[in-house]
Amino acid sequence: MYKDRWALVTGASAGIGEAYANALMEKGANLILVARREDRLKALAESVEAKGQRALIVPTDLSDPGAPETIMAQVNAAGVPVDILVNNAGYGLPGTYSETTWKDQQDFIQVMVTAYAQLTHLALGPMRERGWGRIINVASLAGLIPAGANYTLYGASKAFVIAMTQSVAAECRGTDIKASACCPGFTYSEFHDVTETREVVNKLPKYAFMEAGPVAELSLRAVEKGHTTYVPGGFNKFIAALLRLLPLSIAERLVDRHSGWK
Ligand SMILES: NC(=O)c1ccc[n+]([C@@H]2O[C@H](COP(=O)([O-])OP(=O)(O)OC[C@H]3O[C@@H](n4cnc5c(N)ncnc54)[C@H](OP(=O)(O)O)[C@@H]3O)[C@@H](O)[C@H]2O)c1
Numbered sequence: 001m002y003k004d005r006w007a008l009v010t011g012a013s014a015g016i017g018e019a020y021a022n023a024l025m026e027k028g029a030n031l032i033l034v035a036r037r038e039d040r041l042k043a044l045a046e047s048v049e050a051k052g053q054r055a056l057i058v059p060t061d062l063s064d065p066g067a068p069e070t071i072m073a074q075v076n077a078a079g080v081p082v083d084i085l086v087n088n089a090g091y092g093l094p095g096t097y098s099e100t101t102w103k104d105q106q107d108f109i110q111v112m113v114t115a116y117a118q119l120t121h122l123a124l125g126p127m128r129e130r131g132w133g134r135i136i137n138v139a140s141l142a143g144l145i146p147a148g149a150n151y152t153l154y155g156a157s158k159a160f161v162i163a164m165t166q167s168v169a170a171e172c173r174g175t176d177i178k179a180s181a182c183c184p185g186f187t188y189s190e191f192h193d194v195t196e197t198r199e200v201v202n203k204l205p206k207y208a209f210m211e212a213g214p215v216a217e218l219s220l221r222a223v224e225k226g227h228t229t230y231v232p233g234g235f236n237k238f239i240a241a242l243l244r245l246l247p248l249s250i251a252e253r254l255v256d257r258h259s260g261w262k
Contacts, residue, residue, distance in 0.1 A: 003029075007020075010088050014190045015187070021033060021044055021048075025047070030054040034058045035089060036059060038059040064110075072123075082127075083133060083134070085120065085136070087135075091195060093108045096149065116137055120137070123135065136180050139159075142154055145244075145255060178226055180227055183240070184233075185209075186209045187212055188211055208235055
């Protein structure tokens with residue numbers, strides 16, 4: 001479906017990003033792979049090339065404010081377009097707002113907000129010139145529901161990503177450029193180790209979790225169908241709908257009681 005298209009995936013070294021990269025590879029795309037762990041990107045690039053497609057690796061720390069410009073400069077130098085952009089790299093910053101340092105919060109905003117916004121901005125202009133593009137921004141169920149204590153800017157960053165994607169999608173209506181915010185719930189990946197929530201989430205029932213592969217696959221279907229805000233999985237859809245139907249004060253109290261689960 002995406003034969004000869006070039007797809008840039010951030011956070012391609014693990015979890016949901018790796019699943020997007022694999023799904024896009026299976027659909028015939030060439031890949032631009034971004035994350036910090038170069039060895040993992042190289043291994044993924046080799047599997048892309050083994051299928052006869054092309055891959056470019058751009059090992060990058062997205063907390064560097066210059067990263068989006070540097071990535072696009074490398075892509076331009078390679079002479080390839082970004083037809084499909086998957087902004088996915090992310091993590092949760094453990095701790096309360098007062099305990100964490102501003103430097104850690106600033107890096108978090110850079111990775112979770114600014115990099116998403118700037119890469120979208122850098123990719124969108126050329127997409128409009130070429131008349132085709134797909135933008136998938138990986139948000140979270142956490143961006144659709146009230147935020148609890150700790151991981152303070154996580155829900156805020158995901159709410160930003162959802163609203164930004166809705167606006168970009170509206171701006172592109174009537175063209176062949178589609179934007180979609182994917183809002184997964186609990187997904188098996190390295191996320192809960194990095195975020196230090198493994199112990200808490202291990203106590204949750206299995207039906208609350210999805211594998212990364214179906215999340216990526218369903219999200220790629222959703223962008224093609226024009227779903228601007230997409231929640232994968234029946235359980236996640238139920239939670240999103242329930243918390244939106246409840247009066248805000250009750251939803252806030254419910255989330256508060258279960259905070260620390262993200
Ligand atoms: N898993 C869940 O339950 C869940 C639920 C809802 C939403 N999400 C969202 O899904 C996205 C992917 O998370 P995941 O579950 O796949 O987590 P993961 O397995 O921990 O993967 C995170 C990816 O982000 C990359 N990354 C993190 N910090 C980076 C940085 N500073 N610079 C460049 N790359 C960076 C990591 O690569 P390197 O370490 O190699 O740099 C890795 O490839 C995130 O945006 C997350 O918020 C996850």
